[in-house]
Amino acid sequence: MxxxxxxxxxxxxxxxxxxxxxxxxxxxxxxxxxxxxxxxxxxxxxxxxxxxxxxxxxxxxxxxxxxxxxxxxxxxxxxxxxxxxxxxxxxxxxxxxxxxxxxxxxxxxxxxxxxxxxxxxxxxxxxxxxxxxxxxxxTAPLLDDFADLVGEDGSIDFDALDWDPEEETEFLDGVLGNLYLLTLADNGAGDAPVPLPALAASMIVPDDMGEPTDDILEQVSEAMMRLDDQFRLLEPIGIVEYQPVDEALMAEAGDPAGTAADADEEDVTRYGMVRLTPLGLYGIRARMLEAGVAAPAVGDLADKGADALLDGVAHYPEAAARAEIQLWLAGRGAGGAVPAAAELLAAARGTDEGAPLRRLHCQQALALAGEEAEPAVRAVLADPELGGLARVWLAEHGATDVPAPSEAMVFWLAIDTIAAQLDADGELDELQGLVEGLSAQHTGFFDEIWRVDHPATAEVLEAMGRLHSDKKAAKDARKAAFKARSRAGG
Incomplete structure (x- = not known):
């Protein structure tokens, strides 16, 4: 969205x-x-x-x-x-x-x-x-027998090297990029050493291939041994911790990568294991940024405006988004909670496609801002876009004098909440539970909600029709989606 x-x-x-x-x-x-x-x-x-x-x-x-x-x-x-x-x-x-x-x-x-x-x-x-x-x-060429490359006149036959510098650089950068991604997996919990054959295969074996062919396995073998040489060179500069391929294994098997696929868990370490260090994460990210790749880091948004913060963390993992928001709030200093909250709420307004997710992260940011943000939250109680989330925040902080929302605001907040969760690509079970919970809170929910003046109304109702486990409710959601599209002229 x-x-x-x-x-x-x-x-x-x-x-x-x-x-x-x-x-x-x-x-x-x-x-x-x-x-x-x-x-x-x-x-x-x-x-x-x-x-x-x-x-x-x-x-x-x-x-x-x-x-x-x-x-x-x-x-x-x-x-x-x-x-x-x-x-x-x-x-x-x-x-x-x-x-x-x-x-x-x-x-x-x-x-x-x-x-x-x-x-x-x-x-x-x-x-x-x-x-x-x-x-x-x-990524330089391997000169095992340099004498064979020197002609009778003393010139070097570079064509005989069978070496493409751009291709070699692209391959190694691709391997390091995959290692970077694996290290960041599961919110940074994926920093265990990676078997060298798996890393080589990630660059060679097509994603849609079932059983690798002999030709593919041979390419993996060659790539693995080339990577063994390269990681031995890269380890001393501090970017990786590397356990090389067991030389005894090479002597035994002749083709270590050819048998790596059959290795049991106890033997896999003999085929080489590599892990990015914290310095390696920094170095590979720096190379990516220099190449024009968007490689965000927690803390990048700490000195930016609230609009950049909410857009920037839109698709961060939850823990990373929380850490980024905490750094942003900390940068506002003591006594800055009210102006920070006001800035966040102002940035959360809008009818563009990304607005629901901005409001979701605004709500999360306000939770981290603490009770000091209350004056800024109360100031938007009458706002049609922010009044709903303001009431939720105040209720969660124990306020008892919160005015009841209008039915239109309740329905609008329901659409906005589901739209944000759809955009966030949350867990299917959680999203289904949200859809069914919201629709069950109001009698005749689908008879009324299609009238909500929200840009995502039809799209949300179509999603509810797909997700709702009750067949009648799912059918009612699809009918409501059709009415919403007709009302909007689409």
Whole structure:
């Protein structure tokens, strides 16, 4: 009935201070910072800004890593992140190094000082640059046999890579998006680790497919192993907690994803398990926002007007809507209950499709505002759109001097209430109970209610005809809906 629903539910993020602390504690970021502080005037870099090979053992040793191939790889990875995040500034090569290659130097970047003097937002901005860099590494082509790509003239045959950067990025972003959605499921209670085969299958297996074909299973297997590599790269930047695919399993099965579908509950963890961290929720949401995706967060509306609040929480889960409204009310400060309630009531007026749901959330917001809102509520008792909800609020707060509503107001409130619940996509049993309860309160309900001057009257009566369990009442509702449409000229 109302405006387009948001695709993503709102996320509850940790505070920026907590997230900044998490960012500074991410293992790869920690190593990058240590190397940035270790670098000095004698540190030499190659033409691409990379640490020259001769200095990698010393860098690895500074990080407490062994001075072997693995240690050098970790040190090189951390160095690249320090450069990519502005912790280090690279100068252009000014001469030839000992091996004949051009070499440059580095100095501390402006962002290095911000890690100790900057705000949480500034620290998170630096970390997000690091996430982008690691994401790019995770979607880079796998060069298992680089020599095969180099021609006789020394040129690289990029076509032989069979690599589409846009496709790779879209796939990984899709996987992270699915993980984000799974984490927010059930009001944020769905943050348990997700089996890697299930995550890979979510991107490969069509929704309407019954038994996957061998070709589809092979694609899932390939995607799963690619994701295993990617999550191993992404974990050190702090966005996921990842349990890799059991290497012994790979040796046993040869095709781990091919047998994952048959694994029992005890074995499924051997196929890889991944979970988004609170920092990961923040980072993935930031990437979504940058890509133009509507990814709301609880607290986004705290400094907005009441109209934006009521429209914004229209299709939030109940707990998220309640939290958003509480933040909005808290922002009005002590003594702000009356003007806040008046602003909410003014925003709840209207005859557009979204108005019934706005009034429902206004009623919920007024309940959270407390007894201090009473003067603003009493001020709308005579309002044809708000008088009904005002009487309900006053009765719930124990008021005994509330004037009785007119029959027209009672019927109008019944239509408005059901219209709001239809728009909210509530539970069918609850909606059916509401429909039957309201219609049973008044003798001859369907003989009168079709005359209600509400934009949703006909639509509500049609819904009552579908939902009412009593066949006669359902038939009366359909007849009343026809009368309402005829009365409205439609």
């Amino acid at each position: 109302s405006a387009e629903r948001p695709v993503l539910p709102p996320v509850r993020l940790n505070s920026e201070a907590e997230l900044a602390r998490d960012a500074l504690a991410a293992p790869l970021f920690v190593r990058a910072v240590r190397l940035a502080r270790w670098a000095g005037p004698e540190t030499r870099v190659g033409a691409g800004g990379e640490l020259v090979e001769a200095q990698l053992p010393a860098a690895a040793e500074h990080l407490g890593l062994p001075a072997d191939e693995d240690g050098a790889a970790y040190a090189s990875e951390a160095w690249r992140l320090a450069v990519d995040t502005g912790l280090l500034d690279v100068t252009d090569p000014d001469g030839e190094g000992e091996d004949g290659g051009a070499e440059g130097t580095v100095t501390a970047g402006a962002n290095l000082a911000l890690l100790t003097t900057g705000s949480p937002q500034e620290i998170l901005a630096i970390w997000l640059d690091g996430l982008d860099a690691v994401h790019a590494d995770a």
